[in-house]
Amino acid sequence: MPAPLPAELAKVDPAEAWRPWAPSAEEPWDRKRVAHLFRRAAFGPSPADTARALTDGYERTLTRLLAGEPDAADRLAMCEDAGRYLLDGTRIRLGFDFNNNPVDPGVPVRGWWLYTILEGGHPLREKLTLFWHNHFATSYAKVGSIRLMFEQNRTLRRHALGRFRPFLLEMSRDPAMLIWLDSNQNVRGAPNENYAREVMELFSLGVGNYTERDIQEAARAFTGWHHTPDQTAFEFNPSLHDDGAKTIFGQTGNFGGEDVLRLCADRPACAKFLVGKLYAFLVSETPPPAALLAPLEDSFRRSDYDVVALVRIVLESRLFFSAHAYRKRVKWPVEYAVGAVRAVAPERVPLGDLIDPLAKMGQVLFAPPNVKGWRTGTDWLNSATLLARNNFAETVAMGTWPRRSARQTNGQLDAVVAKSADVAAVAAETVNATAAAAAVGAPASYGAGFETLDTPDGQMLLVVGGTSAGGPPGGAVGTPAPGAPTPPMDARLDPTLVLFEPKPAGVPELVARMSDLLYGEPAPAAARAKIQSFLLGGRPTLPPAELETPASKARAREALHALMCLPEYQLN
Amino acid sequence: MFHRRDFLGRALGGSALLAAAPTVPEFLAHGLNTVVPYADDLYHRARPTLGLTRREVLRLDDYHGFHPQLGDLKRMYDNKQLAVVQGVGYPNPDRSHFESMDIWQLADPSRAQTNGWLGRTIPAMHAGGAGVPGMFVGQDRLPVALQGADGGVISLADRASFRLQLTGNAPARRRLIEELNGGTAGGDADLAAFVRRRQLQTYTSLQKIEEALRDIGPTNNNQPRRPDQPQQPNDLANLNGKLGLIARLIQKGLGTRIYYASLAGFDTHSGQADTHADLLGEVSSSIGQFFQQLGGEANRVVLMTYSEFGRRVRQNGSRGTDHGSGSNLFVAGPKVNGGLVGRHPRLDDLVDGDVRYHTDFRRVYATLLDQWLGVESRLVLGGAWEALPLIDKSKPDGGPAAPAPAPPRPGRPIPAPTPKE
Numbered sequence: 007m008p009a010p011l012p013a014e015l016a017k018v019d020p021a022e023a024w025r026p027w028a029p030s031a032e033e034p035w036d037r038k039r040v041a042h043l044f045r046r047a048a049f050g051p052s053p054a055d056t057a058r059a060l061t062d063g064y065e066r067t068l069t070r071l072l073a074g075e076p077d078a079a080d081r082l083a084m085c086e087d088a089g090r091y092l093l094d095g096t097r098i099r100l101g102f103d104f105n106n107n108p109v110d111p112g113v114p115v116r117g118w119w120l121y122t123i124l125e126g127g128h129p130l131r132e133k134l135t136l137f138w139h140n141h142f143a144t145s146y147a148k149v150g151s152i153r154l155m156f157e158q159n160r161t162l163r164r165h166a167l168g169r170f171r172p173f174l175l176e177m178s179r180d181p182a183m184l185i186w187l188d189s190n191q192n193v194r195g196a197p198n199e200n201y202a203r204e205v206m207e208l209f210s211l212g213v214g215n216y217t218e219r220d221i222q223e224a225a226r227a228f229t230g231w232h233h234t235p236d237q238t239a240f241e242f243n244p245s246l247h248d249d250g251a252k253t254i255f256g257q258t259g260n261f262g263g264e265d266v267l268r269l270c271a272d273r274p275a276c277a278k279f280l281v282g283k284l285y286a287f288l289v290s291e292t293p294p295p296a297a298l299l300a301p302l303e304d305s306f307r308r309s310d311y312d313v314v315a316l317v318r319i320v321l322e323s324r325l326f327f328s329a330h331a332y333r334k335r336v337k338w339p340v341e342y343a344v345g346a347v348r349a350v351a352p353e354r355v356p357l358g359d360l361i362d363p364l365a366k367m368g369q370v371l372f373a374p375p376n377v378k379g380w381r382t383g384t385d386w387l388n389s390a391t392l393l394a395r396n397n398f399a400e401t402v403a404m405g406t407w408p409r410r411s412a413r414q415t416n417g418q419l420d421a422v423v424a425k426s427a428d429v430a431a432v433a434a435e436t437v438n439a440t441a442a443a444a445a446v447g448a449p450a451s452y453g454a455g456f457e458t459l460d461t462p463d464g465q466m467l468l469v470v471g472g473t474s475a476g477g478p479p480g481g482a483v484g485t486p487a488p489g490a491p492t493p494p495m496d497a498r499l500d501p502t503l504v505l506f507e508p509k510p511a512g513v514p515e516l517v518a519r520m521s522d523l524l525y526g527e528p529a530p531a532a533a534r535a536k537i538q539s540f541l542l543g544g545r546p547t548l549p550p551a552e553l554e555t556p557a558s559k560a561r562a563r564e565a566l567h568a569l570m571c572l573p574e575y576q577l578n
Numbered sequence: 579m580f581h582r583r584d585f586l587g588r589a590l591g592g593s594a595l596l597a598a599a600p601t602v603p604e605f606l607a608h609g610l611n612t613v614v615p616y617a618d619d620l621y622h623r624a625r626p627t628l629g630l631t632r633r634e635v636l637r638l639d640d641y642h643g644f645h646p647q648l649g650d651l652k653r654m655y656d657n658k659q660l661a662v663v664q665g666v667g668y669p670n671p672d673r674s675h676f677e678s679m680d681i682w683q684l685a686d687p688s689r690a691q692t693n694g695w696l697g698r699t700i701p702a703m704h705a706g707g708a709g710v711p712g713m714f715v716g717q718d719r720l721p722v723a724l725q726g727a728d729g730g731v732i733s734l735a736d737r738a739s740f741r742l743q744l745t746g747n748a749p750a751r752r753r754l755i756e757e758l759n760g761g762t763a764g765g766d767a768d769l770a771a772f773v774r775r776r777q778l779q780t781y782t783s784l785q786k787i788e789e790a791l792r793d794i795g796p797t798n799n800n801q802p803r804r805p806d807q808p809q810q811p812n813d814l815a816n817l818n819g820k821l822g823l824i825a826r827l828i829q830k831g832l833g834t835r836i837y838y839a840s841l842a843g844f845d846t847h848s849g850q851a852d853t854h855a856d857l858l859g860e861v862s863s864s865i866g867q868f869f870q871q872l873g874g875e876a877n878r879v880v881l882m883t884y885s886e887f888g889r890r891v892r893q894n895g896s897r898g899t900d901h902g903s904g905s906n907l908f909v910a911g912p913k914v915n916g917g918l919v920g921r922h923p924r925l926d927d928l929v930d931g932d933v934r935y936h937t938d939f940r941r942v943y944a945t946l947l948d949q950w951l952g953v954e955s956r957l958v959l960g961g962a963w964e965a966l967p968l969i970d971k972s973k974p975d976g977g978p979a980a981p982a983p984a985p986p987r988p989g990r991p992i993p994a995p996t997p998k999e
Contacts (some may be wrong), residue, residue, distance in 0.1 A: 368729025375701030
């Protein structure tokens with residue numbers, strides 16, 4: 007049994023820090039550590055995940071997280087089929103709803119990615135895809151093509167746990183990236199330095215590890231790296247390429263773009279830069295002493311930038327399972343929202359209802375604010391975004407999902423995406439349903455909602471309209487109509503279905519169950535006491551039978567929301 | 579948590595506050611009759627009836643004068659707290675209102691961007707004071723400039739969405755949540771303690787907004803004032819009321835770093851003189867009162883006005899002017915380098931009847947982003963723009979603008995811009 011790591015990060019021996027962790031009597035493989043691992047390597051545990059992880063033990067759980075579910079490849083194929091179906095303009099008129107009102111065309115693809123995160127069978131891969139989306143931050147706001155953003159997302163995913171060199175090369179030729187950083191304006195005699203600068207500053211080396219001269223010369227090497235006129239593919243334009251000699255990082259040659267990327271990856275700063283970012287994402291946002299990351303940088307270099315090998319070292323390390331990592335990050339909005347849903351929603355929720363809250367929390371997928379990506383850490387939290395988090399938690403805890411209730415009331419179905427063998431038949435039915443809805447004047451909505459449906463053929467992703475969905479076209483994303491009533495609770499999404507399975511013996515056990523689901527450990531004693539007295543409502547105790555009255559269950563949902571408003575719930 | 583004084587000091591050090599009241603918009607629309615080249619014969623020939631004479635204008639120097647309604651702004655100018663940026667525009671101007679407005683608000687003449695320039699600024703800002711980063715003070719729909727600021731902007735017209743959602747048992751639930759966040763138990767880690775503070779600040783933010791609105795009393799309606807109606811000082815349909823509310827919110831330390839308000843009605847194709855004079859008077863007095871009301875807080879504030887375009891130099895057949903290009907904009911505040919910035923566009927060098935712009939409007943934006951808001955302008959504007967000499971943080975704190983005559987200063991010529999996109 008090794009001695010515990012020192013409480014002061016500066017005193018932690020780097021070699022000890024990255025040695026593999028193993029469960030012990032003092033540090034058992036328990037709910038708390040399961041929850042910690044799932045928050046970092048996935049998007050938080052569902053109750054079923056926790057049960058399985060405790061049964062399987064640490065090793066098998068970690069292996070499954072690293073490799074994904076056995077059917078992850080099939081699931082991904084299904085998800086990508088669904089995505090392509092979604093993008094097919096003949097089935098869904100992207101940009102307009104069925105009343106010809108403009109719709110944010112990013113909405114369906116955002117829902118699609120959330121769906122893939124939840125259903126793709128490989129949450130770690132999705133987690134790293136999200137990391138790389140922020141690293142190679144590209145926004146639909148300028149690219150203008152959701153299809154290109156979708157294709158870029160597939161590229162990010164393909165390389166998310168792969169090797170950095172081919173990844174960097176493919177991203178440098180990605181059509182969305184080429185548009186985003188004005189590559190077509192980069193021509194012999196009049197270089198545009200945009201890509202050359204970002205590839206060094208933001209994608210591989212970080213500020214201070216190159217000179218302005220390096221950037222100017224690299225820009226010349228990238229001249230002629232263009233997209234085709236229809237913007238769908240990379241093409242090298244030799245007549246606009248400057249094939250003269252360039253000097254980059256002190257080396258001279260008739261370099262092309264590939265050479266720049268190779269030279270960047272050869273720099274010692276590259277491993278340092280990437281390891282630092284991955285450390286903040288997977289371990290802690292507290293800046294580490296430089297020496298702490300040196301072993302990781304070495305092994306990352308030695309593996310020629312094998313990302314999954316690095317991720318494995320980090321996730322199975324002693325440091326990862328220490329207090330130096332525990333709750334040392336602020337949840338990204340996607341982690342927050344998906345995590346809350348996985349923890350307490352009894353079944354699939356309409357994913358369209360995550361889109362607007364995520365925008366209010368400050369994270370619109372496929373639309374990071376600029377090429378530097380989102381401002382993470384404590385910058386995620388301001389009055390507006392914290393309120394958005396508290397309010398999204400309310401929807402989850404109370405089971406009041408706008409799109410679900412809209413669908414229940416008007417049965418409107420705008421479109422469908424399916425892996426089913428019989429997609430055409432489903433589509434025909436969808437078109438009929440839509441036509442029928444239009445004929446009776448059912449109100450169409452801005453934006454589209456998402457639902458999943460299990461059919462005998464398999465699972466389908468539905469795109470569903472809802473009267474309470476979305477905001478005005480072009481307006482702030484997802485501003486609900488002022489004064490819109492809160493939707494009723496959907497009985498199928500009532501979290502007490504989870505909280506009361508199995509039935510708690512009394513109020514203390516109920517509160518303990520809530521804490522387990524949300525935190526993987528008991529809430530602080532003072533908070534527990536306050537929640538218990540709220541649930542008891544002045545009574546000395548509550549017999550089990552009375553615990554299940556509708557009024558008590560309503561209180562339980564309210565208490566669950568309050569527990570989700572604790573500061574610790576914002577931390578990962 | 580640092581003491582409030584510290585925060586103010588810090589604000590001056592780099593995370594200061596911008597009250598972009600930009601759309602005072604079309605106010606600039608009348609470039610030529612706002613900042614008047616009164617000494618230029620060409621001006622009087624082009625505007626035989628609308629032109630202002632040497633005797634009418636508030637003279638800035640022996641060539642430029644302000645419209646006579648701009649008394650408060652003239653006082654700020656004399657106190658070196660108002661910069662007049664002349665000849666602002668962009669290449670190949672679009673004379674459609676909506677498209678030109680979009681271009682100014684997107685900061686993108688190609689209109690490839692879909693998020694506004696402030697919408698792109700807000701997520702790139704450090705979340706210094708914890709409050710709502712951006713606020714639109716008005717009842718209209720959110721301006722393009724602020725769109726796309728995910729998790730960063732509220733509109734006063736939509737305060738309903740800025741509240742803690744508590745269906746059912748609201749008072750007891752609110753009490754519970756506030757109690758849970760009020761204690762110190764469990765706040766072992768610094769990060770949790772930080773979040774706890776942010777959470778409490780969140781709950782007080784809306785309260786402060788509601789207080790500020792209560793202070794100004796009920797606003798009688800949301801309709802623009804008709805010319806025959808008396809102006810209510812606190813009416814949020816007036817620029818005066820909007821800027822007054824912003825001043826209150828700044829004084830309450832809400833932590834908001836960008837405020838945005840607008841004033842419409844400058845599109846005067848006909849009967850320009852009276853309407854224009856009234857509107858300019860409202861702009862000038864509102865801005866003057868705004869800085870007065872701010873008192874010492876004014877040192878943390880820079881106000882910028884903008885409009886989508888100027889007017890044609892020559893008046894038209896209905897004693898108005900048609901849409902043109904190239905105009906001027908104002909940047910005001912105690913930490914502003916007062917004076918004329920750039921020369922007046924030459925009236926003997928017109929393009930299609932318009933003055934020729936020489937300063938790209940994105941240089942103004944870039945200057946405010948880099949030097950006042952502390953946001954790397956290239957991240958927002960997608961390219962490097964040469965700064966203008968607009969901000970001087972080393973200036974001593976200025977009190978409210980007092981009438982102090984100052985000798986007019988000549989405009990400083992600015993070399994033609996070389997945008998590097």
